[in-house]
Amino acid sequence: MNDHGTLATLGAGLLCAAVATLAWLMTGVRYAVVDDNLVLKRLWRRRVIPLADILGVKRVGYRDTWKDPMPDDFALGTDVLLIEIEGADRPVIVSPRDEDEFIAAIGR
Numbered sequence: 001m002n003d004h005g006t007l008a009t010l011g012a013g014l015l016c017a018a019v020a021t022l023a024w025l026m027t028g029v030r031y032a033v034v035d036d037n038l039v040l041k042r043l044w045r046r047r048v049i050p051l052a053d054i055l056g057v058k059r060v061g062y063r064d065t066w067k068d069p070m071p072d073d074f075a076l077g078t079d080v081l082l083i084e085i086e087g088a089d090r091p092v093i094v095s096p097r098d099e100d101e102f103i104a105a106i107g108r
Contacts, residue, residue, distance in 0.1 A: 029076050031096055033105050038083075040074040040094065047072065047092065055084040057108045065093050 030041040069090035077095035096102035
């Protein structure tokens, strides 16, 4: 194979890896209610919040979360839900597909 063929193969491989990484990042967020807990997963991070510890949930824009303390980010979108948690040093933000269904699922 000549140098151009090698570079084209390498470029195609890098492009495939970049697309696969982007797809993994975009689909790597999960929210579930399990045994009276809200389980949040984003890539390799995981957080479990007892439903009883959730003080409140409110809809905010992502830019509204840029304050101290910065929230624990489990969101992908720009319209997010800010979850206040009893005893936590900072809130959590999430971006479920169906916000109303999510709020109902956590009982708020």
